[in-house]
Amino acid sequence: MEELTDTPVLLLDRDRLDGNILRMREKLAPFNVTLRPHVKTNKCLEVTERFFADGRGPITVSTLREADFFFAAGFTDILYAVGISPNKFAHAARLLEQGADLKLVLDNIESARLLAEFACSSGQAFEVLLEVDCDGHRSGIAPQSTLLVEIAHLLSHSGVRVSGVMTHAGNSYDSRSIAEIEAYARQERAAVVEAAQLLNEAGFDLSIISIGSTPTALFTQDLSGITEVRAGVFAFFDLVMAGLGVCDVQDIAVSVLTTVIGHQPEKGWIIVDAGWMALSRDRGTAKQRVDQGYGIVCDLSGQPIGDLIVTAVNQEHGIISSRSGNPEAVLVLPVGTQLRILPNHACATAAQHSGYHVLTEGRHLGYWPRFAGW
Amino acid sequence: MEELTDTPVLLLDRDRLDGNILRMREKLAPFNVTLRPHVKTNKCLEVTERFFADGRGPITVSTLREADFFFAAGFTDILYAVGISPNKFAHAARLLEQGADLKLVLDNIESARLLAEFACSSGQAFEVLLEVDCDGHRSGIAPQSTLLVEIAHLLSHSGVRVSGVMTHAGNSYDSRSIAEIEAYARQERAAVVEAAQLLNEAGFDLSIISIGSTPTALFTQDLSGITEVRAGVFAFFDLVMAGLGVCDVQDIAVSVLTTVIGHQPEKGWIIVDAGWMALSRDRGTAKQRVDQGYGIVCDLSGQPIGDLIVTAVNQEHGIISSRSGNPEAVLVLPVGTQLRILPNHACATAAQHSGYHVLTEGRHLGYWPRFAGW
Numbered sequence: 001m002e003e004l005t006d007t008p009v010l011l012l013d014r015d016r017l018d019g020n021i022l023r024m025r026e027k028l029a030p031f032n033v034t035l036r037p038h039v040k041t042n043k044c045l046e047v048t049e050r051f052f053a054d055g056r057g058p059i060t061v062s063t064l065r066e067a068d069f070f071f072a073a074g075f076t077d078i079l080y081a082v083g084i085s086p087n088k089f090a091h092a093a094r095l096l097e098q099g100a101d102l103k104l105v106l107d108n109i110e111s112a113r114l115l116a117e118f119a120c121s122s123g124q125a126f127e128v129l130l131e132v133d134c135d136g137h138r139s140g141i142a143p144q145s146t147l148l149v150e151i152a153h154l155l156s157h158s159g160v161r162v163s164g165v166m167t168h169a170g171n172s173y174d175s176r177s178i179a180e181i182e183a184y185a186r187q188e189r190a191a192v193v194e195a196a197q198l199l200n201e202a203g204f205d206l207s208i209i210s211i212g213s214t215p216t217a218l219f220t221q222d223l224s225g226i227t228e229v230r231a232g233v234f235a236f237f238d239l240v241m242a243g244l245g246v247c248d249v250q251d252i253a254v255s256v257l258t259t260v261i262g263h264q265p266e267k268g269w270i271i272v273d274a275g276w277m278a279l280s281r282d283r284g285t286a287k288q289r290v291d292q293g294y295g296i297v298c299d300l301s302g303q304p305i306g307d308l309i310v311t312a313v314n315q316e317h318g319i320i321s322s323r324s325g326n327p328e329a330v331l332v333l334p335v336g337t338q339l340r341i342l343p344n345h346a347c348a349t350a351a352q353h354s355g356y357h358v359l360t361e362g363r364h365l366g367y368w369p370r371f372a373g374w
Numbered sequence: 375m376e377e378l379t380d381t382p383v384l385l386l387d388r389d390r391l392d393g394n395i396l397r398m399r400e401k402l403a404p405f406n407v408t409l410r411p412h413v414k415t416n417k418c419l420e421v422t423e424r425f426f427a428d429g430r431g432p433i434t435v436s437t438l439r440e441a442d443f444f445f446a447a448g449f450t451d452i453l454y455a456v457g458i459s460p461n462k463f464a465h466a467a468r469l470l471e472q473g474a475d476l477k478l479v480l481d482n483i484e485s486a487r488l489l490a491e492f493a494c495s496s497g498q499a500f501e502v503l504l505e506v507d508c509d510g511h512r513s514g515i516a517p518q519s520t521l522l523v524e525i526a527h528l529l530s531h532s533g534v535r536v537s538g539v540m541t542h543a544g545n546s547y548d549s550r551s552i553a554e555i556e557a558y559a560r561q562e563r564a565a566v567v568e569a570a571q572l573l574n575e576a577g578f579d580l581s582i583i584s585i586g587s588t589p590t591a592l593f594t595q596d597l598s599g600i601t602e603v604r605a606g607v608f609a610f611f612d613l614v615m616a617g618l619g620v621c622d623v624q625d626i627a628v629s630v631l632t633t634v635i636g637h638q639p640e641k642g643w644i645i646v647d648a649g650w651m652a653l654s655r656d657r658g659t660a661k662q663r664v665d666q667g668y669g670i671v672c673d674l675s676g677q678p679i680g681d682l683i684v685t686a687v688n689q690e691h692g693i694i695s696s697r698s699g700n701p702e703a704v705l706v707l708p709v710g711t712q713l714r715i716l717p718n719h720a721c722a723t724a725a726q727h728s729g730y731h732v733l734t735e736g737r738h739l740g741y742w743p744r745f746a747g748w
Contacts, residue, residue, distance in 0.1 A: 005461040005462065005464065005465065006438065006439070006461075006462070006465065006748045007459075007461060007748065008748060009748065040689055040690070062651075062689055062690040063690060064380065065380075082635065082647060082690045082691065083635035083636045083645065083647075084635070085381075085633045085634065085635045085647065085709060085710055086709070086710040087379040087380075087381060087633050087710065087712075088379065088380070088633075090379065091379065091380065106636070107636050108636045108637060108709060110708055110709040110710075111635070111636065111709050114709065114710065133638075136641075138645065138688060138691055138693065139635075139636050139638070139645050139691065170688065259459045259461050259462075260459065261456065261457035261458070261459045261485070261513075262457045262480075262481050262482045262485065262513050263482060264507075264513070267510075271457065271512065271513050273456060273457075273459060276656075276722065277436075277725060278748075280655055281654055281655035281656045281657070281722060282650075282655045283655070314512060314544065315414055315436055315721055315722075316414070316436040316437060316456045317456065317512055317513065319512065334484055335459060335460070335482060335484040335485050335488065336459055336460040336461065336484075336488065338461075347689055348650065348655060348689075351651060351726075352725075353747070354746060354747050372728060373727070373728050374380045374381070374382060374383065374652075
């Protein structure tokens with residue numbers, strides 16, 4: 001990798017990526033559900049293409065920019081999984097006019113009323129999934145709430161098609177055991193199936209019953225009543241996922257290549273050129289059993305070096321030290337040494353970079369660009 | 375601002391920007407020092423131009439990409455303020471060949487030896503500032519260390535010009551009072567002046583004695599022996615600076631425009647479309663007296679609304695709640711309402727965006743692009 005001199009840069013191990021995708025495919029295979037990968041983690045055409053053996057399958061997006069980008073690249077079945085607000089109706093309508101099979105999400109009567117009005121005045125045929133709250137994590141309507149039916153009636157009376165329900169077990173990221181992840185998976189499935197039943201009894205024929213989070217998707221034991229699974233970070237994995245027991249550190253497909261620029265020997269510090277600009281400020285492992293600082297330090301082959309982690313960051317400086325406080329551990333890495341840092345949160349770290357330097361079997365394969373923005 | 379529909383977007387109040395720059399200029403005027411603004415905060419030509427009444431003054435950069443960009447835009451006097459490592463020698467040499475007056479920084483004998491070797495073999499006339507550690511914050515050589523002289527001799531014997539010393543009072547960001555900032559300012563000045571004296575006695579004639587941090591620059595009372603001041607965040611300010619007492623909340627020039635997308639009324643939550651992707655994961659105020667969460671919530675005119683802050687973020691969702699826990703405070707902001715979030719850390723939040731939507735006197739003036747990467 002001698003050509004990667006302008007460190008820090010983001011590396012992507014394509015072999016690990018492919019292995020992680022295969023694992024999810026194999027996990028879901030017995031359940032007869034559709035995988036609708038969340039592309040917010042990768043924001044990259046070349047990565048997203050690897051989710052699908054052939055063609056362009058259904059995807060989940062977190063921004064309309066992602067929808068624009070992937071639609072232009074031939075993906076048509078797109079779920080925008082953030083509650084729609086009126087300022088974005090026109091943008092969504094443009095995508096529909098262009099031929100996108102775009103599905104919107106909402107969880108409240110105000111948004112529904114505004115969308116219904118816009119649909120009437122614009123004549124645009126919107127399709128909506130109602131968002132269900134399975135764990136009190138963030139957004140969504142309680143699964144037993146008659147508000148679901150009220151909103152569905154309001155929308156359908158204005159020609160908006162209510163095609164399904166969706167939920168996200170965000171709290172599964174805070175699990176302390178695999179048993180707890182399994183419990184969140186049951187809760188996630190139960191919530192959305194209950195909501196679908198309520199709507200079904202009110203006369204709504206739903207074609208999409210959608211759940212999704214990487215931990216629950218990989219440890220679910222029952223997907224009866226579910227039609228599709230959304231997940232994103234499983235393709236890359238990260239230290240938060242490893243801390244949950246969802247993957248091994250050796251499965252993490254993204255890392256930041258950095259260079260040693262100095263030392264503070266008496267403190268046991270190695271200074272590198274990867275700060276928060278390259279690693280992100282994400283400290284997702286801080287609340288886990290093992291706090292990985294700003295990331296685990298590996299050699300160029302991706303093997304962790306002793307118990308070294310990034311313990312502090314400034315914008316373009318990272319401070320590496322030994323977790324056990326052994327100052328001698330750091331002296332073996334002279335100025336100029338290149339290291340790889342495994343990230344706390346792949347979505348956040350990858351977002352700090354304009355693309356991936358892709359490796360396969362240790363060789364540099366090429367550069368896959370990312371996009372950003374809204 | 376009705377055209378800004380694709381929220382979240384980054385706003386920049388040009389009037390506040392100009393006021394903040396004027397304040398720094400007026401503060402430094404009596405001291406007869408050069409202001410060498412750090413452009414890592416803004417990474418934008420239009421912002422950087424406003425630091426200088428006319429022409430292209432000296433700047434500080436945190437990446438060689440910044441050096442490339444600003445040199446191409448006509449800035450020649452550039453200090454790259456992160457310790458140079460051998461993988462970047464060739465890039466730095468290219469800039470020198472193109473005519474940049476590029477100054478490098480280093481703080482250890484290994485880097486010095488490698489640079490000396492490269493200088494000999496390439497024939498390139500490098501210029502170096504030695505980095506001094508004034509507060510144990512990060513990098514640098516102790517100001518009384520004879521290592522300074524040893525390195526200076528090593529470099530100058532190989533034709534590398536040692537033109538100065540520099541330090542950064544990074545610990546001033548953790549101050550608990552203005553008196554403490556003033557003490558850090560004294561310490562910062564004293565360290566670099568002591569180092570310069572040591573080198574002077576060894577026969578080195580230094581033209582640059584450089585210090586810099588926004589808090590110390592704005593509260594210094596003595597800059598004798600100092601030739602230049604570096605600072606960056608002062609142009610934008612942020613909640614960390616306001617928490618230090620360095621600025622007022624009303625001075626903060628950057629904010630993130632976001633839209634209400636839903637509520638969880640029983641929890642007192644407003645859900646908005648600005649998550650960590652738009653706000654960054656920076657939690658710089660967490661260790662201050664007042665923890666501002668992920669930012670203070672303002673109306674469209676920039677006035678804070680009650681005691682609302684962003685209390686939690688996911689990638690594209692923010693949760694706003696009342697600091698006092700009053701759930702009724704949140705119900706006055708219906709879906710579609712646009713809000714402005716003041717950031718913890720301007721450098722980190724701005725880095726999440728591709729440019730600034732610039733306002734003056736409340737009007738939308740235009741779009742100023744940012745760049746990113748290394």
